Amino acid sequence: MEGGGFKPVRFYDLTAHRLRELLLRREISAVELCRSVLNRIDEVEGRVKAYITLDREGALRQAAAVDRQLQNGRELPPLAGIPFAIKDNMCLRGLPATCSSRILRNWVPPYDATVVEKLKDQQAVILGKTNLDEFAMGSSTEHSAFFTTRNPWDPKRVPGGSSGGSAAAVAAGTAVCALGSDTGGSIRQPASFCGVVGMKPTYGLVSRYGLVAFASSLDQVGPLTRDVTDCALVLNAICGHDHRDSTSVPKEVPDFTSFLVDDVKGMRIGLPREYFPPGLDDGVRRVVMEAVSVLETLGAHVEETSLPHTGYALPVYYLIAPAEASSNLARYDGVRYGYRAPGSEDVLEMFRASRSRGFGAEVKRRIMLGTYALSAGYYDAYYLKALKVRTLIRRDFDEAFEKFDALLSPTAPETAFAIGAKTEDPIRMYLSDIFTLAANLAGLPGVSVPAGLVAGLPIGVQFIGKPFAEGTLLRMGFAFEQSTGHHRHRPPDTPGGDGS
Amino acid sequence: MLARLDLSEEEIGLYTAQLAKILEYAAVLNQPDTSEVPPTAHVLPLQNVFREDLVGEHLAPEDVLANAPEKEEGYFKVPRVF
Numbered sequence: 001m002e003g004g005g006f007k008p009v010r011f012y013d014l015t016a017h018r019l020r021e022l023l024l025r026r027e028i029s030a031v032e033l034c035r036s037v038l039n040r041i042d043e044v045e046g047r048v049k050a051y052i053t054l055d056r057e058g059a060l061r062q063a064a065a066v067d068r069q070l071q072n073g074r075e076l077p078p079l080a081g082i083p084f085a086i087k088d089n090m091c092l093r094g095l096p097a098t099c100s101s102r103i104l105r106n107w108v109p110p111y112d113a114t115v116v117e118k119l120k121d122q123q124a125v126i127l128g129k130t131n132l133d134e135f136a137m138g139s140s141t142e143h144s145a146f147f148t149t150r151n152p153w154d155p156k157r158v159p160g161g162s163s164g165g166s167a168a169a170v171a172a173g174t175a176v177c178a179l180g181s182d183t184g185g186s187i188r189q190p191a192s193f194c195g196v197v198g199m200k201p202t203y204g205l206v207s208r209y210g211l212v213a214f215a216s217s218l219d220q221v222g223p224l225t226r227d228v229t230d231c232a233l234v235l236n237a238i239c240g241h242d243h244r245d246s247t248s249v250p251k252e253v254p255d256f257t258s259f260l261v262d263d264v265k266g267m268r269i270g271l272p273r274e275y276f277p278p279g280l281d282d283g284v285r286r287v288v289m290e291a292v293s294v295l296e297t298l299g300a301h302v303e304e305t306s307l308p309h310t311g312y313a314l315p316v317y318y319l320i321a322p323a324e325a326s327s328n329l330a331r332y333d334g335v336r337y338g339y340r341a342p343g344s345e346d347v348l349e350m351f352r353a354s355r356s357r358g359f360g361a362e363v364k365r366r367i368m369l370g371t372y373a374l375s376a377g378y379y380d381a382y383y384l385k386a387l388k389v390r391t392l393i394r395r396d397f398d399e400a401f402e403k404f405d406a407l408l409s410p411t412a413p414e415t416a417f418a419i420g421a422k423t424e425d426p427i428r429m430y431l432s433d434i435f436t437l438a439a440n441l442a443g444l445p446g447v448s449v450p451a452g453l454v455a456g457l458p459i460g461v462q463f464i465g466k467p468f469a470e471g472t473l474l475r476m477g478f479a480f481e482q483s484t485g486h487h488r489h490r491p492p493d494t495p496g497g498d499g500s
Numbered sequence: 501m502l503a504r505l506d507l508s509e510e511e512i513g514l515y516t517a518q519l520a521k522i523l524e525y526a527a528v529l530n531q532p533d534t535s536e537v538p539p540t541a542h543v544l545p546l547q548n549v550f551r552e553d554l555v556g557e558h559l560a561p562e563d564v565l566a567n568a569p570e571k572e573e574g575y576f577k578v579p580r581v582f
Contacts, residue, residue, distance in 0.1 A: 110563035203543050217542050246549040247542075315526040326503065333504075335576055340569035347581045348504075356506040364505055369519055371502035385529050387539030392532055394540055426518055427525060443543030467543075 011036040012173040013490060016082045016230045019176065023070065023081050030070070030081030034063035034125050037083045040173045041127075049149050050159075050169040052088045053096055054128035059083065062125045069123070078233050080123035085175035087166050088129035089136055090221065091210040092116045099212050100144035101134045103332050103339045103358030113210020114245070115179060115221050115238045122237050127175055130165025134360045135329065136186055136214045138162050139432040142423050143362040150419075151193060152491040153457055157416040160190030160432075166224045167194040171491055177234050178224040183215050184317055185412075185436025187222045188448040188462060192411035195450045195458030195489055197231045197477065198224045200436075202467045203443035204249035207242035215324035216247075218317075218440040227487045228449065228477040232256040235470060251468065259471035264479045265299030267472075268404045269463075274310035275409035275435055283454030288410045291451045291461045291480065295408070298479055305404065307396040312389045313438040318430060319373045319386035320441070325363075326370025332358060365426065394442045397464075405472050407464045409435050411448040415457035435462060445470045449477040450486040458489065 011019065011033050022028045038056055045051060066081040086092060089099045091109035093116075098104050112120065119126065133143035141149040141164035149164045151157040152172035159168040163180025167190035170178050180187040182200035191198025199222045206221045213219065223234035236257065241250040271292065276285065292302050334340035334354030341353035359367070373382035400407060413434055422429040439446040444467060448460035461480075463473045481487050507515065561574060570577040 107567050110559050110566060243551065247544060247546065249544065309532065312529060312532065315529050318522060319526055319529075330504075334569055335578055336564075337567035338569075344579050347578045350579050351504050352506045355504055359505070361511075364503075364507075364511075365515060365518060367503045367505065368515060369522060372519070372523075375502060382523075382526065382529075384539055385534065386526075387541055388534035388537045389529050389532055390540040391537050392534070394543070427521060441540075 010173065012040040012176070014176070015226045016079060016176050016233055019082060020078065026070070030063040030066035030125065031060060033081060034059050034083055037127065037174060037176065044152075044172050045174055047150060047155055048152055048168050048172045048174065049147050050085070050130050050165040050172065050174055051128045052098055052100065052131050052146060052165070055095055055126065059125050059127045062123065066123050066125070077122040079119065079177070079237055082124050083176045084119060084124045084126050085128060085130045085166055085169040085178040086116060086126060087132055087163050087178070087180050089132060089181060089212040090116055090179060091212070092126065092129065095129060097129065097212065098146075099135050100132045100146055101359065101363070102145045103354070105145075105339065107337050109210070111210065114207035114242045116210065118238050130163070130169055130178065132165060133162040134363050135212070135325070136162040136181055136183055137325070137362050137366055139185070139189060139429055140417070140422070141165060142419065143360060145360050148419055151416045153195065154416065156418055157457070158193065158419055160193030160412070160416060162186040163198075163224065164190045167191055167196055167198065170194070170196045170224050170226060176226070177230055179221055179238070180224050181211055181219055181221050182440065183218045183321060184440050185433035187224060188436050188446055188460070189412045189433055191224055191448040192458065192460030193416040195491070196224055196226060197228055197447065197449055197487065198222065199231050199235065199447040199470070199473070200439060200445060201235065201239065201470055202445045204247055205239050205253070205445075205468065205470070207240070207245040207248045209242055209244040213328040215321040216328060217324060218321060228474055228481050229257070229260055231447065231477070232260055232474050254471060256471060256474055259475045260478045261475055262479050262482045264295060264476055267300045267406070267476065269295060269300050269302045269476070270305035270400050270404035270407045271302060272305055272307040272310065272400070272407055272409060274307055280410070281414050281454070284410050284414060284459055287452045287454060287459050288408070288461055292408065294480060294483055295476070298483060300476075302408070305400050305407070307400060307438070309389065309392045309396050310438060313393055313441060314430060314434055316386045316389050316393065316441060317437040318369070319382050320390065322366040322370035323373045323383050324370070326367045326374065329363070329367055334358075362426070390441050393438055397438075397442045397444060401466045405465070406469070406476055409462050409464070411435060411460035411462040415454050415459050439464050443467060445473055447473045447477055449480060450489065451484075452486050453489065
């Protein structure tokens, strides 16, 4: 809960926009805020394990710089002094960017990703780099080569993935905001599992320069935050055209905070029936239908609709994403950077040995699937066929958006699952992203907003919008949040307090 | 071959079974008629993105080589190629 009262204010648990007020009113300094979060990290990080790399000194140095600016009465950008976590597949000059892979364990990028540069321009305080499934391939962080992040709500459960470290950090109070990346749901699904807001922007709104590529036609960077207002602030900071990413769209971007209006009267929301299958978890269905009632009470028109090709999204995704990944990951050959296996006789043996020892099981699985789908003789049957069905999936959305301003669905088919529950069966793991993949295939924006708890675990509702209609999604999310307050739920005070 | 991975016998067994299941799952894509449907490789209406051919910023050679597993006299060093 925000505000003081009897308890001391837990600064690490407040939103960025609230902390900004406190910073400007000089009720807290940026260094005090940074220390509050670092103390929280000391308290819970041993159990949550959200971070791969922490940069305490760098964070405190940046916080002190913000305080000097404040003392001099300078005007500060909206995110100045706000403690951030960055998913470890984005480059930050001078800190390792491991992608949670043995193959990049010691790689220190010599440049900043555009999104990191933009956060530095904001004078945000970057705390460190967070855990993920290796190369962002997974839904739980269990495919990290280093360790599994724990869900702050229940340490026996996964935080979701692949941006599980970033989502867990925001939920646990070990970062105020975070960046994640989303190729098939990797921001939205962990946001749902950890009870935070997570947005995948429209393909092309945010530069991918310095984001280590997984599937280039699907990857987008986006915010993980404690409420929709913070989501808009972070999106403002990271979006915009970048000449270093030819797929970033040269387009005027609005001030996304201008959409934070508590009014959805007359807005049209579609419920795609394929996203509410008969076998959907009862608790998830109840929470999502309660969200529908709330939006209807607020004056939105909600109506059932259909996206008939939804059932094909998963197989389409699991041909296209591995195909692109197999090509993107060809660069890890032990020549210029990354792990090199010792003792090879010739260069081809060195390539194979370095890759075989450097990549983990899920990455190998996807490289093989991808090279197979792209190989002569199978290209038409698998890859090309998947691209054609991708067109059908896009057309479903185009048609739906003739009638609706946004579509609403569960973000994920269930709450956070137990660690180890799905690691043996890749398809069961893949099904965790069943409601989020299609937005990536169609390039659409999607946001997951906390919608309540099922048996003590958070679940999110997903709003999917037209290309570049992030503003509409923020407005719906904001109005929903204002009338429900689900985003104020925080995990039980000490994660893992039961001694596990 | 293309993947450039060496697999143990155990891995071969595991992946053969898992990949077969995934490809079997993918067989549902044969259901929709796509004879008249163009492929979507990319969602943006971009074809070629041109820019002026100007000298831009670049990394210093020592920065580029800093992560090299092996280097010699400003070059990346690898085992014999032929």
